[in-house]
Each structure stands twice: as C-alpha cells, then as structure tokens.
Amino acid sequence: MSVIxxxxxxxxxxxxxxxxxxxxxxxxLRKVFPDHWSFMLGxxxxxxxxxxxxxxxxxxIWFKPSMTEVVYNGSYAPLVGIKMSExxxxxxxxxxxxxxxxxxxxxxxxxxLFFMAAMVVHMFxxxxxxxxxxxxxxxxxxxxxxxxxxxxxxxAGYSLPDDLLSGVGVRIVAGIIEAVPIVGTYLxxxxxxxxxxxxxxxxxxxxxxVLLVPGILLALIGLHLILIFYHKHTQYPGPGRxxxxxxxxxxxxxxxxxxxxxxxxxxxxxxxxxGLVSINPIWAYGPYVPDQVTAGSQPDWYIGFLDGMxxxxxxxxWEDFLxxxxxxxxxxxxxxxxxxLVGLLLxxxxxxxxxxxxxxxxxxxxxxxxxxxxTGIGVAAIVFYGILVINGANDLIAITFNLSINQLIxxxxxxxxxxxPLAFLATRRxxxxxxxxxxxxxxxxxxxxxxxxxxxGEFIEIHTPISDDEKAVILSKEDYPVVxxxxxxxxxxxxxxxxxxxxxxxxLSRAYFGDNxxxxxxxxxxxxxxxxxxxxxxxxxELHAGGKEVPAVLGPDSH
Amino acid sequence: xxxxxxxxxKATGLAVLLVGLLATGFGYAAVTxxxxxxxxxANASQIEAGKKLYLxxxxxxxxxxxxxxSDGPSLIGVGAAAVDFQVKTGRMPLAQPTNxxxxxxxxxxxxxxxxxxxxxxxxxAGPAIPTAEQVDTxxxxxxxxxxxxxxxxxxxxxxxxKGGALSYGKYAPSLMDATPTEIYEAMLTGPQNMPNFxxxxxxxxxxxxxxxxxxxxxxxxxxxGLALGSLGPVTEGVFIWTAGLGLxxxxxxxxxxxxx
Ligand code: HEM
Numbered sequence: 001m002s003v004i005x006x007x008x009x010x011x012x013x014x015x016x017x018x019x020x021x022x023x024x025x026x027x028x029l030r031k032v033f034p035d036h037w038s039f040m041l042g043x044x045x046x047x048x049x050x051x052x053x054x055x056x057x058x059x060x061i062w063f064k065p066s067m068t069e070v071v072y073n074g075s076y077a078p079l080v081g082i083k084m085s086e087x088x089x090x091x092x093x094x095x096x097x098x099x100x101x102x103x104x105x106x107x108x109x110x111x112x113l114f115f116m117a118a119m120v121v122h123m124f125x126x127x128x129x130x131x132x133x134x135x136x137x138x139x140x141x142x143x144x145x146x147x148x149x150x151x152x153x154x155x156a157g158y159s160l161p162d163d164l165l166s167g168v169g170v171r172i173v174a175g176i177i178e179a180v181p182i183v184g185t186y187l188x189x190x191x192x193x194x195x196x197x198x199x200x201x202x203x204x205x206x207x208x209x210v211l212l213v214p215g216i217l218l219a220l221i222g223l224h225l226i227l228i229f230y231h232k233h234t235q236y237p238g239p240g241r242x243x244x245x246x247x248x249x250x251x252x253x254x255x256x257x258x259x260x261x262x263x264x265x266x267x268x269x270x271x272x273x274x275g276l277v278s279i280n281p282i283w284a285y286g287p288y289v290p291d292q293v294t295a296g297s298q299p300d301w302y303i304g305f306l307d308g309m310x311x312x313x314x315x316x317x318w319e320d321f322l323x324x325x326x327x328x329x330x331x332x333x334x335x336x337x338x339x340x341l342v343g344l345l346l347x348x349x350x351x352x353x354x355x356x357x358x359x360x361x362x363x364x365x366x367x368x369x370x371x372x373x374x375t376g377i378g379v380a381a382i383v384f385y386g387i388l389v390i391n392g393a394n395d396l397i398a399i400t401f402n403l404s405i406n407q408l409i410x411x412x413x414x415x416x417x418x419x420x421p422l423a424f425l426a427t428r429r430x431x432x433x434x435x436x437x438x439x440x441x442x443x444x445x446x447x448x449x450x451x452x453x454x455x456x457g458e459f460i461e462i463h464t465p466i467s468d469d470e471k472a473v474i475l476s477k478e479d480y481p482v483v484x485x486x487x488x489x490x491x492x493x494x495x496x497x498x499x500x501x502x503x504x505x506x507x508l509s510r511a512y513f514g515d516n517x518x519x520x521x522x523x524x525x526x527x528x529x530x531x532x533x534x535x536x537x538x539x540x541x542e543l544h545a546g547g548k549e550v551p552a553v554l555g556p557d558s559h
Numbered sequence: 560x561x562x563x564x565x566x567x568x569k570a571t572g573l574a575v576l577l578v579g580l581l582a583t584g585f586g587y588a589a590v591t592x593x594x595x596x597x598x599x600x601a602n603a604s605q606i607e608a609g610k611k612l613y614l615x616x617x618x619x620x621x622x623x624x625x626x627x628x629s630d631g632p633s634l635i636g637v638g639a640a641a642v643d644f645q646v647k648t649g650r651m652p653l654a655q656p657t658n659x660x661x662x663x664x665x666x667x668x669x670x671x672x673x674x675x676x677x678x679x680x681x682x683x684a685g686p687a688i689p690t691a692e693q694v695d696t697x698x699x700x701x702x703x704x705x706x707x708x709x710x711x712x713x714x715x716x717x718x719x720x721k722g723g724a725l726s727y728g729k730y731a732p733s734l735m736d737a738t739p740t741e742i743y744e745a746m747l748t749g750p751q752n753m754p755n756f757x758x759x760x761x762x763x764x765x766x767x768x769x770x771x772x773x774x775x776x777x778x779x780x781x782x783x784g785l786a787l788g789s790l791g792p793v794t795e796g797v798f799i800w801t802a803g804l805g806l807x808x809x810x811x812x813x814x815x816x817x818x819x
Contacts, residue, residue, distance in 0.1 A: 037808075037815030044807055078705045078775060095782070106783055113799040114807070121804065164709065164718065165791060258814055265810045273803060278783030279795050285718050286709045294713040294791075295723025295731065301796025393793045395724040404728035 008252065033255045034235035034248035038125045040262055044118035047266040048111045049221065053214065055108040062098050064090040065160065065206030067199040076283050084162075084287035087202050091161035091282055107274030112154050114270060116302040119147050127348075127378050130366035131234045134359065137349040139227045144346045146220050149213060151302055156209040158280070158300055162202055165280075167288025168297045171196065172310070176334035179327035197290065234365050237476030239469050243364045296396055305385055308392030309333035312412045355508045357483050369438075370477045372431030373512040379427040380420035387416050428515075435517040438474045441466050442520055443528040477519045483509035602677075609678025612671055616652045625682045630656065637748065638685020639676035644744035646672045648737075658728045659751060662736065686747040693763060694739035696771035704772030707765050711756065719789035720776045725752055735777055739770045 008029075033039075066086040072079050074089070075096045094101035123143065126132050132140035155173075159166045174196045178184045193200030232246050241247045249255055273279075285294065299307055313333040318326040344351075352374065353359075368375040390397065391412040398405040445463035452460050466474075485506035486496045496502065520528070614623065620631030627633030631653070634642075645651040649663035667675065676688065709718065715731035717723045722733035729752055734742070746766055749755025756766070779786070787794040 035815060037812040040811040040815060044811070078701050078772065081700075081702050082706055102783060110799070110803070113795065114803060117799050117804050118807075121808075164713075262810065262814055265814075266807060269803065269806050269810075273798075275784065277785045277798065278781050278787060280792070281781070281783050281786070281789070283782070284789065286705060286713075289709070292709045292713065294709070294718040295715055296717045296721075296791050296793070298792045300792045301799065304793075304796065396790055396793050398724040398728070399722055399730050402728070404726075405724050406727050 028229070029252040030250045031229070031232075032246045032248045032250055033233050034241075034246055036236055038129075039233065040259075041118055041122035041125050043259060043262055044266055045115055045122055046221065046225075047263045048115035048118060048270070049217065050263070051111040051267055051270055052108060052115060055104045055111065056210065056214075058104045059094065059101075059108060060210055062090060062094045062101065063087070063160070063206075065203045066090075067162070067197075067202050079283060079286070082287065085202070087160060087162040088282070088287045091163070095283060103271075103274055106277075106279050107270055109157075109279045110273045110277070111270050112157060113279075113300065113302075114266070115150060116154060116300075119143075119150065120302075123147065124378070124382075128368040128375060129234070129236070130362065130371060130374065132349040133362040133366075134353065135231055135361055136227070136234075137353070139224060139231070140349050141346050142220055142224050142227070144342070146217060146224070147345075148342055149217060149220070153209060153213040153217070154300055155303055156205045156213070159205055160202060160209060161280075161282045162288050163282040164285040164288050164292055164294055165282075165297055166285075167197070167290075168293055169299050169303070170201065170288075171290070172307075172334075175327075176330055179330035179334060181326060181331065182324075197288070232363065234363055236365050237367065237473050239472040241364060241472075241476075243362065246363070298393060298396075301389070304392035305388035306334065306338060306392075308388035308390065308394075308412070309337055311394060312388070312391050312409055312416065314413075355483075355505060355512055356480055357505075357509070358480065364476060366478070367473070367476070369431040369434040370516075371512075372428040372435070372516070375431050376424040376428035380424040383423040384416065384420045387412055387419060432515055432517060435477075438477070439517055439520055442471065442474055442525055475519065479516065479518055480513045482506075482513050605674050605677045606681045608671075609674035609676070609681075612667070612675050613678050616666075617675070620653065625679060634679050634682060636683035636685045637679065639680040639688050640686040640744045641748040641750070642676040642679045643672060643688045644741055644748055644750060646675060648741055650750070659730065662732055686744075689740055689743040689747070694743050694767070694770060696739065696767050696774065699764070699767040699771040701768070701771050701775060703765070704768030704770070704775075707761070707769050708772045711761065712769065715753070717790070720773055721789050734773050735779075737773070739774065742770050742773055 064086045068086045069083055070086050070089050072082050072084055072089050072092065074080070074093055076092055079092065091105075094105055096102070126140065126143070155169070159170050174188055174192060177188045177191060180187055188196070191201070191204075192198045193204070233248075235241050235246060235248065238247070286292070298304065310330065310333045313329050316328040316332075318328070320326065368378075391408065394405055394408040394412070397403065398408055445465040448462045448464045450462040452462050454460060483506050485503045486499070488499060489495050613621075613625075617631075617634075620628060621634050622628045622631075625634040627635075642651075645660075646667055647665055649665045650660035652666060653660050665672070679685075680687070708720075712720075715723055715725065716734055717731075720734035723731050725731060731753065737745070743766055745753060746756040746761060746769070758766075761769075781789070787798055
C-alpha cells in the first residue's frame, strides 16, 4: 500500500507543478469514509451510468435516428426485403453487421436495467436508514429527480430502435399525452410533430436520449457526489460512532481500491450478461407498424408499474356536451398517479421532518426498527409498487399459471387498497417487537435457551449478557418526543394560529412515535444488572416495558 | 409421449401424414382447402369405420348425427381438416369441459383419425385436410411470412410464437409443437377463439409463408444468447433482479466485508 501512496504522492506533485490541485487533493484524499456493503449500492448505479456512457457512444456511431423508409437488405434473413424505418434498419445493422455491435447493444441495455435496479435498492437503503434526514434532504431530492429522469431516459432509449414492441409503448405514451384534458391533442401534435407516429418523434427522442438527459444527469450526479463529500457520509451506529464523528477508512488508498475494484466487478458482470444473455431482441419483434401488435407487449421493468396501473384502471370515460372525450381511464393512471407518487417521493423527508418537528442534524443512521412508522410506510410502498409491477405482467402470469387475466385485474384492484395498509401494520408491529426485544436484551441479556431449575422448584431461563458492540448499537436509538397539540386558545383566549395543521401534526406524531418502546435509562440498566439474580426482577421490568409513562429523554447526546 | 415427440420432427410429421394419406386413398389429396365437398371422395367402408368410432367416442357431446348438443357444437360442415386438427392435437375427445381443450397426446391413431375425419366430412362439406403439397414451404418467402405472422397471428400467439393470454383464462397456445399440417388446419378452421383465415383472406401462398416463418421460430435461434423464454422485457426484468443484482450484491457484501 505504502508504495502506492508514495507513487500517488509523486504523481500529485508532478501534476501540482502544472496546476495547483494538491492542496485540494491532500485534504480530501485522506477523507474518511465509513464502510458498509449497503453504501456500495449507489456505486452500482454510478458505474452502470459510466458503462452506459461508454457503450452509448459506440452505438451512436452507427445508429441513424431517422424515420425515412428503407428496404432492409442486411444479413438477418427473416427480415430481408421488408420495409422499415432507417432507425430500425440501422439497429439491425448494429446487431448483425457491425463488429461487436450486438454485444455493445446488449451491454448497454443490461446496464440500463442495472442502473434503475441499483437506484431503487440504493433508495431503499437511504429511506430505511433515515439517511435522507437533515442535512441530506436536498441530496434525496436530487436522487429522486435522477430516478425520474433515468426512467424517462430508459424509455427514450428503449423506443429509439422503432421496433414493434417499443412502438407499442410509444403509442401508449402518445395516448397518455392525448388524454390530458383539453390540451392533450395539441400537446401530442406538438411533441410528435403531427399525427402519430409521424416522422419527427424518433429524431427528437434521440437528441433527448443522447444529449439532453445525459448532460443533466452528469450535472446532477456531480452535485450528488459533491454533497456526499461535503456532508460526509453517514454511518451505521456502533461502538465509538456518534453523530459527530466518522469512523472508517481514508478515501485513499482503501476506498479508492475498493471502489475501483468494484467498478470492474460491475463492468464484468454487465459485460458477461451482454455476451451471454439476450436482451431486447429487436429483430424478433419486427419493425413497428401501427396496425401490428404482439401478445405480451411489455415495457422494461422500471416502466412496468405504470403499465400495471393502466391495466388495473376501470374504463372511466366521459363525453361532454362539446363532444370532447375525457379519458380518465388513461389520464389518471398515466399522468395523475405518477405525478402524485413522484411528489410524495420527493417530499418525504420534508413531510417526516414536519411531523417529528425534528430540526437536528443526523449523521448516524437509524436502524429501521427504531422508526417503525417510517419502515412501515416504506414496506407498504414496496408492496404497492410490487402489486403494480406484477399486474403489468398479468398476461404472462395468467398463461404461465393457468389463471384468468380478468381475475388478476380484479385481484389487483382490491389488493392495491388492502395489501399496503396490512403490510404497514404488520411491519410496524414487527419493528416494535424488535424494539421490545432490544430493550429486554439490554436489561437481561440474550435468552440462552438454557433452563435452570431453582432449588424451590421454579424454572428460569439463563440470560447471557450481550457484547459491548451490540449494546452500543442498541443504545444508538434516539427517542423522539411526541409532539403535543397546542391548546385551542392561549391564556388570553386568542385562537392559536394554524390550529388545524398543528392538531394534525400532533395526531401524526402520535401515530409515528406514540407506541415506540422507550429505551431503558442508564439507571434502569444499572438496576437490572444489579438485580439480575433476584427472583422478581421480571415483573419489575414488565411494568416499565410499556414505556409510556416514562418521560421522554431527548437530544442527540442522550446516550 | 413418443408419438408427439416423433411428430415434432417436421420430416417424420410429413412421412406420417403421407402414410395416412395413402391408407385413406388418394381421394383426399384431390381436394383443396377451399370449402369444397370432400365427402364423396372418401370410401364408404372408411366412413363406416369412422362412424363407429364417432358413436363410441364423440356422439355423447356432438350428437348422434353430429348435430351438436349442450356439451359440444355441431360438426356438420366443419370438415375433415377440423377433425384432423382437433384429434391429432389431442384436443378431442374432450375429457371434461374446461375453459379450453388443451393440446395433449392424441387418443386415436392416424388410421382412426382419418376414418373419423372421413365420417365427419360425410356429414356436410367443409375444408379438407391440406395436402403435402399445400404445406410444402420450400419455395415460400420467409420474410413475407414474418410480416404476415406479425399482422395476423402475433397479437395472440406472441412475436416468437410462445403463446399469449386471452380473456377469462383462455389462451392462444405456444406454436412450438405444431406441425405444418396442424398450422395450416388451424388457419383453415379457426379453432375456438382463433379466427379462421379462409383462402379468400389468406391465400395458400401466404399460409405457406406463415408456416415457413413458424418453422423458423421453432428452430429457436437466438443470436443474442440465452433467450429467457422469448417473452420480452418481463423475463429480462426478472433476470436483472435475481441473477444480475444478486451477483452484484454478493460482490458488494464480499468487498464490504473484506478489510475488516
Ligand atoms: C443517478 C443515480 C444515482 C447515483 C449514481 C447515486 C450515487 C450515490 C453514491 C455513489 C452515494 C454514496 C454511497 C452510498 O451511500 O450508497 C450516494 C448517496 C446518497 N444518495 Fe444516491 N445515487 C443515485 C440515485 C439516488 C436516489 C434515487 C436517491 C433517493 C431518492 C438518492 C439519495 C442519496 C442520498 C440521500 C445519499 C447520501 C447517503 C448517505 O450519506 O448515507 N440517490 N448516491
């Protein structure tokens, strides 16, 4: 390692003679980063993006974003002599007549799927550990915006080859745009440059896909990473870790080596998949022709939830006195719902901060169990999303498992309202159970499974004390106060301003934290340790375990 | 089932068909797929044999004279092609009423099927079993077949012929096991929810082209590697979330744990 460090140092001083960057680097190369595998999820996203840029450049050399009609005459026999757009023909050429073209196309597409999947899992990590709390709300918003932008970017890329499958997707999007009340048709004509499909859409999509979005993404990713650097990375609770320190390894060499190595792992796996596993076999779909469609027309997985929503929506449509159609059946699942979902996603850190009234900075991650309501919301959201994704594939599920597609749609319509709340309640309970167990562990130690019979005949289970590491983790729990509702009027009889909102907030705050199991005070732990061999301590603990009467202890330094 | 796996091979399929045709006399072969009367050309003893089989195995549902009942539709005028298709693909005799008669190993042998077909054809004129010449795809245009397939068949049977769901538990089956004759017969007779494609809307040449394209699909070439069932983006999504992300997460855990 030291050789590397020395070499790097030499390289830096050499560089420094040209540009004074060493002062910047010196400070930052030794910057400490905490270590955990879940902190690498964001890296998977980052590396997929780099792979996308590299492979994408190669593809742009041959791809022709043109709707001009040509007759295919390449080496894929089942399509020879067929009329198609130049875009589709050039994508076929890329697949069959450009050296390495198919491999690069497949790597590019697999990397896109990885990108989205990694972002989702990364987002889970951020959400369930509360890493989005102050001061990182802005970075959450940046991340969430990237999620949305990448989703659109993926859709654009998927649509470029102008094959039958993606053409159907574009047709659906055109339909969604048309379904916008009043201005829909104008909007559609504006975007498509005339009637669907027109000749303008693919070239426009191309600019969007290869220039506009990657540029925006580069800027946002840069900002995202700068903010991580600036805020410092959060860490999981553990011995010696607090809200005011960072325990980990220096960026250089440890983190750079790890991250660099991981880049090659990600690249390797993606390249392997690109080489071995077929993805988006456009030649099998055929060129897009508006009057053709194939069974099992589905979008890439990350658009699947939108498709699932469209498929579940009842067929509500109005016709007004002017003969205009109001397509709620498309507008609601296609535009309104996604808008609401994205809004909730971006706003969540602010909603939670408002409910908890929590203005403190958080650099120590929260264990999901210690915030049961948030964890419950997260699981409910995953269930909601999962049901929609599954419904997006309902035809394939129906044929694979011999079910009726109509029953599946009805199942979705009902489950979408019932399953997320159930998941929420179950998760919340489960978290509270874990909290209770943590408390027990602190006070009595771990249940060892050994039963001891006392001289007077009573059976007790032997508890072994837990390690200091585990203790530190459990003690990291922060107890939140429940925000109380203010009285309706103050002592002078003046109505409290914003009373309604404040009452709501009190209600929500109670819902969030009212049931939390208070972690034992140092005095309680002391007492438990002291009495641990006495007969009745169990009953004593039971009294406290509810925890509601115990006054809340607050502040970041309470432990 | 050995019989079905033998049939899967195109050449044996044709051979079996030829034997069947020879056994039933060349009378059949003279009749083309259009709705011409095929009854007069079959010989009487074969019809008699077919009638016997019919009364034993089919009459309970389709009626003593093929007139139909509450358990099965009328067979008058469905033609030999419909019988050959339904019985060869094991759909008939129907074991019990379901959403849709599934494809399974045939219950009758070729001679019996020919007899049944001759009998049903004698009830009323209908499409005849296609001749070997009609399903010879040697000179057919593959790319044109693909275009016709995407226009006429893919919306139910999927772009790769892997099948697709229809409403209320019905489905368009995978075409991977269908022989050229069966494909031709399916187009002629339109079983169940499938529309029929008479020669007026889909001439013989185009049927041949479609058959050629399906044969090409049956070979299952996948230039991109593992085809993941040729079902489109859903299986790709399943793959990325299981194998793909699984591998990367394992690597992340491994790297994350290494320095400790
Ligand atoms: C373009 C896709 C994205 C890339 C390339 C990316 C990259 C990264 C990287 C490398 C990290 C540091 C390592 C880690 O904690 O995993 C990080 C942290 C973070 N990301 Fe992302 N991310 C992306 C999308 C998102 C999304 C969708 C969100 C949430 C809506 C998000 C929110 C955050 C937050 C709040 C942090 C700070 C975490 C902490 O310090 O604990 N990011 N991101």
